[in-house]
Amino acid sequence: MQHTELKALIERQLEQHDANDWFLLVNTYQDADIVEVLEELAIEQTASLLVKLPSPQFASLFGYFSPLYQDALLQVIEQTEQLRLFKAMARDERVDVYQRLPAQDQQQILPKLAKQEQHDILKLAAYEAGTVGALATSAYVAIADNMTVIDALRFVRHNAANMETIYQVYVVDKDQRLIGTMSLRELMTEQDNAVVGDVMRTDVISVHAEQPQQDAANLIRRYDLLSLPVINGGKTLIGIVTVDDAMDVDVQENTEDFHKGGGTLALKDVSLRQVSTWTMFAKRAPWLIVLVFANMFSGGVIESYEDTILTYVALVFFLPLLVDSGGNAGAQASTLMVRALATGDLEMKDWLKTLGREFWVALLLGLAMAATVYGLGHYRGGADIALVVSISMVAVVLAGSMIGMSLPFLLSRLKLDPATASAPLITSIADFVGVLLYFYIAVTVLGSA
Amino acid sequence: MQHTELKALIERQLEQHDANDWFLLVNTYQDADIVEVLEELAIEQTASLLVKLPSPQFASLFGYFSPLYQDALLQVIEQTEQLRLFKAMARDERVDVYQRLPAQDQQQILPKLAKQEQHDILKLAAYEAGTVGALATSAYVAIADNMTVIDALRFVRHNAANMETIYQVYVVDKDQRLIGTMSLRELMTEQDNAVVGDVMRTDVISVHAEQPQQDAANLIRRYDLLSLPVINGGKTLIGIVTVDDAMDVDVQENTEDFHKGGGTLALKDVSLRQVSTWTMFAKRAPWLIVLVFANMFSGGVIESYEDTILTYVALVFFLPLLVDSGGNAGAQASTLMVRALATGDLEMKDWLKTLGREFWVALLLGLAMAATVYGLGHYRGGADIALVVSISMVAVVLAGSMIGMSLPFLLSRLKLDPATASAPLITSIADFVGVLLYFYIAVTVLGSA
Incomplete structure (x- = not known):
């Protein structure tokens, strides 16, 4: 339709x-x-x-x-x-x-x-918004372990209309503690007179009500579940999270990570179709203004090389190219790391190994890019400038990549959100470092003016 | 454990x-x-x-x-x-x-x-990789519309062990065309002797085998389905996609979009834990090298203003700040748009309205950032430089935002992937436009050197 x-x-x-x-x-x-x-x-x-x-x-x-x-x-x-x-x-x-x-x-x-x-x-x-408890529903089917399979099936059928799902039933003891689970499919294929306690699965995947919502979605995805039981500190079953809600959580969390990756504060529960001009401004201004200050440091560095610039004005022609290249390589690295940390593909313990590989990748990237600019450097500024630009290219790409790769791990270590290492933030930090490296290399090669 | x-x-x-x-x-x-x-x-x-x-x-x-x-x-x-x-x-x-x-x-x-x-x-x-057909399984329960509910339940129970899911059964006519569906829950709550054709749902959500995988995931998420029937051109049921596979598709596609957003070609089916240095290089080098050429244009523009720079060297101090600010605002806008287009929050028809709002948001952002830098501009370069920097800030933020907002729509219009409008690409384009605007405004205000 x-x-x-x-x-x-x-x-x-x-x-x-x-x-x-x-x-x-x-x-x-x-x-x-x-x-x-x-x-x-x-x-x-x-x-x-x-x-x-x-x-x-x-x-x-x-x-x-x-x-x-x-x-x-x-x-x-x-x-x-x-x-x-x-x-x-x-x-x-x-x-x-x-x-x-x-x-x-x-x-x-x-x-x-x-x-x-x-x-x-x-x-x-x-339960606080954002926790599993706030996502859970209490409309689940719970049965006792001494029920027979046929009784359990009758119970499910009788309660089917009011439950969020009937396809997974949870077995609890007399204190409502979760002790097992059976799928409706398992119930339907067991003997009618089998006792639930004998045929149930006892290795139940569950989640604590206080954990973040994303944990529930991750468990449901990892173990291919239709619903996930939610327990409190005393192992009492208090609700379930269903797979459709888990999918929505995934989308929301991914959207927040995207927004953060672009340097915007996350827009929660708001459609871009309806969001107001003012809200958009409020979500975007903070980082932009912070980055203005960050970029002023780059300006300060340049100011201190005023004489070098006046002597070798060709250095300025390559300034956007060099600072951008470091920022771009850094944005690539940080995006890859933020995503891998979010999906669990990488963990803290992988830092050193990843850093080692990143060094070689960045070196190769820097060399390839240096080769690309060498000719133009020669044409516009002569052999010396070409040398400065090429060496600087390798240095800024290496520096940008290392920063972009490490910052998400560092944030994660400090229990902050790795997604804060947004492309604009990395770009601005890499720019500052890039300007420092570029003029330092220039003065070293060309001699101070 | x-x-x-x-x-x-x-x-x-x-x-x-x-x-x-x-x-x-x-x-x-x-x-x-x-x-x-x-x-x-x-x-x-x-x-x-x-x-x-x-x-x-x-x-x-x-x-x-x-x-x-x-x-x-x-x-x-x-x-x-x-x-x-x-x-x-x-x-x-x-x-x-x-x-x-x-x-x-x-x-x-x-x-x-x-x-x-x-x-x-x-x-x-x-079916080609990436299509729904390649994701589908043929292990689904199909029943005829003239079966009674109790017979259907027996059939489900008998076949339970071999099916991917038994919680949704599909009703087909004698040519295997999909004509209806019932959930196991509905079967369990209907009268035993009811005829399936009379009680089934006939508004079945289905997907064509040739559609992209993401379409299946989107339908499953939108309609809270546990499984989605897959049909071919003749409306014949050829398989189903289950919700657990849909969740995996969502994660894969999001990861690809993240990688693209960071200016990396998507790494498919590869863990960052295992990926080789060479693969990483091959996925990251293409965009970085393309952007090197893009940034050379910025260098060319600066070169043409050599005399202005030598007269007003303070202009160079603000160069990274201005080009970065345009790029950052553009990266924000493009990230928001790419994500909204991917989730279906925005569609092509929303372009004009969104562009109108973006203009006002960007103007506010530009004014706020101009106010932030005015004082520093005055301190470092005097009233004239402060004026140039402030006007340029508004102009580059406006330009960067408009570009960042429009490019994803444009790519989408050209049937290309909006996610190609990555933060590094937008930054580099915004930089070029930023340099043009900055020096144009400088010459206009200060007079040509």
């Missing part, structure tokens, strides 16, 4: 008032596609359509809106409708929405929910 | 020869963890351990090795063992391994497999 066709169908719903027709449309098309159209309508229009739906469809669609649009919707729908929504939403999404509500709205809505739901929200809301 | 502990356990297996003990170890620990240890052993050692295992465990572990290590293993194990492996491997992994075999090995192994397996390999091998 094309976006424009679906949009025409939905806009027709705004004019006519046959709730049944709208209900049929929602059941026929995919939630993600419908929401994409609805997000282009005015908030009030979307709200008027949503409240006409039965609770399950209302809640299911609501979960696909962006956080910003969700919050805006809650502002325009009546409290009885809010309540209906809260009762029907997926538990992990519900707690996210709840936490973004203004305190007074939280206080109004919470007492109106069932005790069980209140307890569930408060338990999940206890 | 810590890596070092598991390593000790596995190394002990190399010395003793109790196959049963080793079998027990493999069944107790996670495949991904065991393979991480095995990849650190010599190929022959790993091979000697693997061939001691029954086929299912052998094949399951084999699927977790990197492609490079898999190929090396196949070189050292005997052909009867290769055959045993090929019969037991997951079908999507098997065809990948088969396609990487040398042609003569392919010809030796294929006739020794069952007709059904030969057919399966050749069908999946028909």
Whole structure:
């Protein structure tokens, strides 16, 4: 279904008032596609359509809106409708929405929910945003180890409608501690009268609620899981993270790393389609201004070589080339390292070995680039300048690469985010070092002016 | 289980020869963890351990090795063992391994497999690497629409052991055309005697075998699927892609985009832990050398302003600052755009609107940065130089941002990869434009020398 066709169908719903027709449309098309159209309508229009739906469809669609649009919707729908929504939403999404509500709205809505739901929200809301706990849902299937397989299957079938996933069931002891797991596939292929405790897997991969979200996504990817159990300090099972949420975490974290790599503070939960001029400015200005100061040091170095420049003005012609080349080689190295550290391809212990290889790679790169510029150096500035430019090229590429390679490791060592070693930051540091090296080599070869 | 502990356990297996003990170890620990240890052993050692295992465990572990290590293993194990492996491997992994075999090995192994397996390999091998078809497995559950729910459940249960996933079943007509789908959860909650054709979902999300892999991952993420059916031109169901493979595609594609963003050609299927100095050089040199030529243009521009420089040498002090600032702002803008285009957050039609906002953001950034440098400009070069530097700062930041923002869209429009607009490329282009603007403004304000 094309976006424009679906949009025409939905806009027709705004004019006519046959709730049944709208209900049929929602059941026929995919939630993600419908929401994409609805997000282009005015908030009030979307709200008027949503409240006409039965609770399950209302809640299911609501979960696909962006956080910003969700919050805006809650502002325009009546409290009885809010309540209906809260009762029907997926538990992990519900707690996210709840936490973004203004305190007074939280206080109004919470007492109106069932005790069980209140307890569930408060338990999940206890975890900080960005932790696994904040990502988890409590809608998982837990069984006892003394159940038979056939009883477990009946239990799963009976509870299927309310669970986030039924394809992995978790086995807990009487204190709700996680002791095993079985997939629905394993349950279906075991003998009916086998006892769960005898046939379950006991080497369960799990994650602590306080760990960062990315850890959950990494575990799910590494072990090819459909869901991952979340435990607290006492090994009590408190929820699960499902693979679809893990994929979303991967995308978010990658986007943040991209933004940081480009020297922008991460834009969380914001579409570039909607972000305001002011937000963009606020996210981009800090690094740019910091780098202005960094670049002033380069200017200071140049100033101290004023006489050399006046004597050999041809040196200036090669200034952008040399400083950029160091920065470019450094940006390559840092990008490779940041990514490898993020995916777990490299770890701290690989630093020395990687540094050794980087030295040889950078030396080869520097020599290749020096060979490329030698002729031009000769043509524009004569043999001496060509020599200075070529030696400097090798030096700045080596220096830039070593800095670009090492800084992500260093940041990681200091428990800072390696992605902070952005291309612009590396470029500016490499520039400073490049200017120093270039003029030092120039004065050494040419003699001071 | 810590890596070092598991390593000790596995190394002990190399010395003793109790196959049963080793079998027990493999069944107790996670495949991904065991393979991480095995990849650190010599190929022959790993091979000697693997061939001691029954086929299912052998094949399951084999699927977790990197492609490079898999190929090396196949070189050292005997052909009867290769055959045993090929019969037991997951079908999507098997065809990948088969396609990487040398042609003569392919010809030796294929006739020794069952007709059904030969057919399966050749069908999946028909799709080019990087397409959905090459990612798909044919181990899916397909049922007819006239089956009852209870019969479908029996069929699923009976076939559970051989399927990549049983949690989503696909409904096909007599020509194997995809006409519907049901999740196992839906099957389990429907009435036993309901007919599948009456209760199945008919709005099935599917993907063509010739589409790029990333499309499959995007659909799985967008619609929260556990598996995605793959069809050919005639709408015939030919396989499925599962969510775990989609996650791996996401990581690979993101890594390629990161590498490109840093100005490196993408390193496919290679760990940075193992990559050779020569490969690294080959992947990084091309862009660096291209950018050397790009930067020579900047040098040429500066050369043409030789007299201005000799008169106002203070202009040189601010050269790195100004060209870098334009490059940094451009790198920010391009990184944001490349990522937004990759995730689908922005599309071609958003170009103009985004360009308009970028203009205002860049103007604000340029003004903020100009304010930052004005004082220093005054101190080092007097009122005139301060004016030139400040006006130039606004101009180069505006120019760099506009270039950085537009190039990814332009590349996308030309059906090229937007990620080619790397930070180093944008920096070098912005530098050239920055130098032009800076000296033009200098001459205009100060008068030509």
